[in-house]
Amino acid sequence: MFEVEQKGIEEKISAYCASHSLPEPTLRWSWIPFSGQWGLSTSFFQLAAASFGGQKGNTPLKAQEIAEGVAELIGVPSGFSKVEAVKGYLNLTFDPALYTQRVVDAVLDEEKGYGRGARRGEQVMVEFSQPNTHKAFHVGHLRSAILGDVLSNLLDAAGYDVIRANYPGDMGLHVIKWLWNYEKYHLGEKPGADITQWMGNLYSEASKRLEQNPEFEAEVREVYKRWDSREPALVALWKETRQWSLDGFTDMYNRLGIRFDRYYFNSMFEDSGKVMVDDLIRQGIADDERASGGPVIVKLDEKLGLKTENYRVFVILRSDGTALYATEDLALARQKFTDYPNLSRSYYVVDVRQSLHFTQVFKTLELAGYDWAVRCSHVPYEIVSLPGNVVMSSREGSIVLLEDLIREAIQRALQVVREKNPELSEESKQEIARAVGIGAIKYPMLTRDNTKVVTFDWQSALDFNGQAAPYIQYACVRANSILRKAGMTVPASLVPDYALSQPEVVLIDLIGRLPNEIQNAARDLRPLVITTLAYDLAKAFNDFYTQCPVLQAEENVRNSRLRLVAAARQAMANSLALLGITAPQAM
RNA sequence: GUCCCUGUAGCGCAAUGGAUAGCGUACCGGCCUCCGAAGCCGUAGGUGAGGGUUCGAGUCCCUCCAGGGACACCA
Secondary structure (H helix, E strand, C coil): CCHHHHHHHHHHHHHHHHHCCCCCCCCCCEECCCCCCCEEEEECHHHHHHHCCCCCCCHHHHHHHHHHHHHHHHCCCCCEEEEEEECCEEEEEECHHHHHHHHHHHHHHHHHHCCCCCCCCCEEEEECCCCECCCCCEHHHHHHHHHHHHHHHHHHHCCCEEEEEECCECCCHHHHHHHHHHHHHHCCCCCCCCHHHHHHHHHHHHHHHHHHCHHHHHHHHHHHHHHHCCCHHHHHHHHHHHHHHHHHHHHHHHHHCCCCCEECCHHHHHHHHHHHHHHHHHCCCCEECHHHCCCEEEEHHHHCCCCCCCCCEEEEECCCCCCCHHHHHHHHHHHHHHHCCCEEEEEEEEEHHHHHHHHHHHHHHHHCCCHHHHHEEEEEECCEEECCCEECECCCCECCEHHHHHHHHHHHHHHHHHHHCCCCCHHHHHHHHHHHHHHHHHHHHHCCCCCCCEECCHHHHCCCCCCCHHHHHHHHHHHHHHHHHCCCCCCCCCCCCCCCCHHHHHHHHHHHHHHHHHHHHHHHCCCHHHHHHHHHHHHHHHHHHHHCCCCCCCHHHHHHHHHHHHHHHHHHHHHHHHCCCCCCCCC
């Protein structure tokens, strides 16, 4: 927001250093961290330490001396109201009126585009939510879906052209088991309304039957053989039942507001993966141990000339010649760069337990000479577990179905909105309940670091109070309410001509940070940065409207505050949109 | 055994190597004649242990301790 002024100041600091025989400084700007202090800050400790040239010296004292010298030289630049040298820091306080106008104008001019960075002309792919067909879709699968969706939003807002890819597991032993069970006990049946639940039930039923009757294994192997020879009837059944799952997934994604540009399926890469394995053997990268009953492996540490065991041994084809996920992942990675040769990054949003697997995949591709291999990266996240550190498993049935969670959350939100706002139309209540319910599900998955485990429990999942999406949505609603009472007209751009109060300063400050924070969040692949900002914005707005009258204020104050309310509402709505959460009009 | 992640208030989580470590929740006490109480205000509570680097360490390095995970044909 003050890039031009900041640059001018940097030049003056350079000039100061040159004339005081100090080294060329590398400046890092940050926000003044004290609440109510408003502006940019930089420190001179590094410069002071460097100025001693290895000799001992009092760094803090020297830093303060430089800060004072710089402060004296630059005076108070235009756009700022105060310049101070404090404890080795140079603090530049913004001119409140000017800064307010700049921030508020930017938000109200750009509206939904506020915060978005310039297009970079760079394409990236984000692969996320790799659900298995013929299995339940449960809360454990939710994190990849939500995280990947939001990372895509963030990268897009940061200026990248994002391709959202899904990679369902539509073939494997789990599918064969399901087909066996269906042919034997359910032939001709069709799923009802709860597709994924029905599919999941049949899968756990199949698992149970096989556990209790190991003699059925032979029948399952028989089905696998029919698949390998592509028996037309079985392929047709697979296609039909696979589609049921995919329809169920689409329904879930629609309810969550998650979309994809591109679908890859692991069944597509069985053959091309095997061809790549052959190539790797020919290149001498992979060792084929099938003659002695072993699989095809890549001894990564050995091939890399390492004595450590960092990369271990990577198994890329079963001893019976059938494809593993590893086989298919090699081909998938290549396919992505065939489809999109200019990808500058290819991200895989997959849980942390597969970290080794992906380093092996990428390293193997690098060894094979694919120059794009270094552009692939795994974005690990910790799993969602149940209380007592119980991992959700569809086989053991220790799961919370996603559709149950969505239904319960929306139901709970509907109950609350009926209590709070009985006069709204039933249609509005339903819409609000959806926005609140979905927001309440997403926010907790995004507001902790990717590497932290999320423990799911019903009570906190359905708790709408405190630091949560409904709090932020509520702040938007209150802002909207004020604007509605003002006739929805926002005054034209103006420079505030009164002394801004503390809550206004804090609020404007936070609104102004959104563009930077979007870049930070995208750079570090951390939605947490935005969930925190959105919450801080909502809190600051709450603070503002409880302390600063808008509609009853004198006209000049009222006009300025109405613009601020509109800007705050927009900034909060934009932040929520990045998080895949909608801000209702009322709630 | 090797490697990775995590350890911050009773509990759940924050804090680009920077100044005074923040928020929620639970507990206790206040606030609906005042733009909507899904809200606001107040009290209380602290970096697993020990070294090191640095002007400055919750953050980086080393050694421990505790919890979780991954390590040859599961996905």
